[in-house]
Amino acid sequence: MNLLFDSVHSALLLLFSFDKDLIEIVLVSLNVSSFATIIASIMGVPGGFLIAYSTFPGKRFVLTCLNTLLALPTVVIGLLVYSFISRKGILGSFDLLYTQKAIIIGQVILIVPVIMTLTIAAISRIDSRYRMTALTLGANPLQMAVVILKEARYGILAAVIAAFGRVIAEVGISMMLGGNAKGFTRTMTTAMALEYDKGEFVLAVALGITLMTLAFAINMLFHFFQGRTRSDVV
Amino acid sequence: MLYKLENVKRVHGDRTVLNISELEISPHKIYTLIGPNGAGKTSLLKILSFLDKPSSGKMFFADEAVNFSEKHLYDFRRQVVLLDQNPIMFTGSVRSNIEFGLKVRKMPPAARNERVEEMLALVGMEIFADYDAQSLSGGETKRVALARALALQPHVLLCDEPTANVDNENQEIILQIISKINKVHNSSVIFSTHYLSQGQKLADHTLLLQNGVLSDLTNENIFRGTVIHHSDETFSCQLTGQLALNLPSAGLPAEAQILRLHIDPDGVVFRQQDTDVGKGNSVAGHIVELSQDKGWVRVSVDVGVTMVLRMSMKEYHKQLPALGKKADLFIPHSSVAWSQADKPM
Numbered sequence: 001m002n003l004l005f006d007s008v009h010s011a012l013l014l015l016f017s018f019d020k021d022l023i024e025i026v027l028v029s030l031n032v033s034s035f036a037t038i039i040a041s042i043m044g045v046p047g048g049f050l051i052a053y054s055t056f057p058g059k060r061f062v063l064t065c066l067n068t069l070l071a072l073p074t075v076v077i078g079l080l081v082y083s084f085i086s087r088k089g090i091l092g093s094f095d096l097l098y099t100q101k102a103i104i105i106g107q108v109i110l111i112v113p114v115i116m117t118l119t120i121a122a123i124s125r126i127d128s129r130y131r132m133t134a135l136t137l138g139a140n141p142l143q144m145a146v147v148i149l150k151e152a153r154y155g156i157l158a159a160v161i162a163a164f165g166r167v168i169a170e171v172g173i174s175m176m177l178g179g180n181a182k183g184f185t186r187t188m189t190t191a192m193a194l195e196y197d198k199g200e201f202v203l204a205v206a207l208g209i210t211l212m213t214l215a216f217a218i219n220m221l222f223h224f225f226q227g228r229t230r231s232d233v234v
Numbered sequence: 235m236l237y238k239l240e241n242v243k244r245v246h247g248d249r250t251v252l253n254i255s256e257l258e259i260s261p262h263k264i265y266t267l268i269g270p271n272g273a274g275k276t277s278l279l280k281i282l283s284f285l286d287k288p289s290s291g292k293m294f295f296a297d298e299a300v301n302f303s304e305k306h307l308y309d310f311r312r313q314v315v316l317l318d319q320n321p322i323m324f325t326g327s328v329r330s331n332i333e334f335g336l337k338v339r340k341m342p343p344a345a346r347n348e349r350v351e352e353m354l355a356l357v358g359m360e361i362f363a364d365y366d367a368q369s370l371s372g373g374e375t376k377r378v379a380l381a382r383a384l385a386l387q388p389h390v391l392l393c394d395e396p397t398a399n400v401d402n403e404n405q406e407i408i409l410q411i412i413s414k415i416n417k418v419h420n421s422s423v424i425f426s427t428h429y430l431s432q433g434q435k436l437a438d439h440t441l442l443l444q445n446g447v448l449s450d451l452t453n454e455n456i457f458r459g460t461v462i463h464h465s466d467e468t469f470s471c472q473l474t475g476q477l478a479l480n481l482p483s484a485g486l487p488a489e490a491q492i493l494r495l496h497i498d499p500d501g502v503v504f505r506q507q508d509t510d511v512g513k514g515n516s517v518a519g520h521i522v523e524l525s526q527d528k529g530w531v532r533v534s535v536d537v538g539v540t541m542v543l544r545m546s547m548k549e550y551h552k553q554l555p556a557l558g559k560k561a562d563l564f565i566p567h568s569s570v571a572w573s574q575a576d577k578p579m
Contacts, residue, residue, distance in 0.1 A: 136316045
């Protein structure tokens with residue numbers, strides 16, 4: 001227990017000293033996770049809306065595939081993307097391997113299914129009268145979609161929060177595609193894994209505390225936007 | 235002609251919810267659509283508002299054939315508004331809800347504000363303009379939904395049971411607005427209701443739907459009964475523990491058990507001494523309600539179920555029925571129609 005308490009104590013000292021290395025790692029993590037979440041949201045929210053609102057042969061199969069992709073291991077994504085962006089891969093000429101862009105690509109693949117499935121669930125729960133009302137008041141399909149998305153905003157924001165939580169905490173993709181290069185692709189999770197391997201628990205615990213604090217702060221921010229601070233929402 | 239429907243059917247799964255061989259609706263009139271629950275009123279209104287497509291049949295709007303392509307439907311929807319039975323408010327204020335349809339039509343802000351104020355005044359909701367629309371009561375929500383629809387000054391206003399689940403005060407307000415919008419803006423109005431009297435009071439024409447089919451019968455005196463005795467000549471249909479009617483069994487299938495009986499209010503009469511009781515059923519009860527409706531008098535008699543008969547003013551003055559007074563009614567066989575309630579169309 002002493003080891004844990006000592007580590008937490010030292011970690012807090014490190015945090016409040018605003019250690020340069022620590023800040024650098026946190027910024028890299030935030031940078032890749034934010035970009036991955038934004039890109040995945042741009043792809044996943046409209047994609048989820050289209051799937052939820054259209055009827056086509058094989059829709060059930062598509063939903064099953066999306067649900068299956070939720071269980072996709074990060075290592076598999078890492079291997080898949082690696083095979084494309086390594087020097088011998090078809091995208092090898094872009095020199096993406098061991099860059100933040102490579103991590104972002106892998107993370108986008110990881111969370112697009114998360115955002116899509118949760119968006120589909122959020123939109124499917126929206127009362128069909130919203131669609132009917134928008135149409136009868138003269139809305140075109142795009143205006144109708146805006147109405148539905150607006151009414152489903154809490155569910156969609158929850159999807160984005162879940163996706164962000166998934167990428168900021170993942171380690172496999174960042175390690176395999178980023179390479180854990182200090183100052184460039186070292187994220188909080190890869191740094192934690194490295195420090196653990198070195199037996200340096202203090203920085204690992206400090207990063208763990210930072211990760212949880214950041215996750216908490218971001219969730220608070222999202223909840224603020226969701227209007228969850230309203231007294232009528234439990 | 236505003237609408238013309240030919241052999242229009244709407245099928246959900248293996249159930250035909252609407253089957254209209256022919257329907258013509260004239261412009262600038264008020265129509266009321268009457269029928270029991272599940273009669274197909276909402277299905278018909280959704281088709282008339284271009285929010286649903288018939289499974290088969292032809293439809294014409296303003297003498298133009300409707301081909302149900304998205305582009306065509308979008309153009310027609312801009313002339314017709316459906317007020318839902320349980321309207322839903324978008325997130326935002328009452329004002330933002332009312333101006334929704336104007337915004338999507340790209341009306342300039344100044345004209346839009348003016349129209350919104352006008353509509354708020356029309357439905358008596360001026361002080362609610364900046365309220366959260368989703369926090370309104372049921373009656374207030376209906377009034378705002380009506381204002382939201384009327385703000386568009388539609389050629390056709392379709393209302394699905396506009397007075398359902400609304401208190402008397404709000405019912406009166408809504409009916410007055412519907413009437414006014416027809417007179418002032420010359421809009422055509424089609425509204426559904428359970429209440430025959432309410433429909434007839436307001437409407438130029440009445441359409442009755444039964445089991446998805448337009449009917450000539452009225453919506454009153456519809457009862458569910460059980461066949462308790464069946465011979466070659468007659469059968470008995472029990473409506474309540476006390477009340478059973480004997481009817482000719484011609485056409486009644488041997489397996490029929492549950493029937494829906496319709497007794498024509500114009501056919502039911504007070505029994506006279508010279509009434510030939512062999513051609514109908516005599517039932518006794520007491521008068522529970524009297525009302526006047528466009529030169530006719532409706533008399534409701536509790537005979538175990540509430541039986542309505544309609545009589546002319548001349549007949550009323552001759553009979554002088556009074557509330558609480560005992561009444562012997564005669565129900566001729568010719569005024570009773572039946573269908574099997576447990577058999578799909």
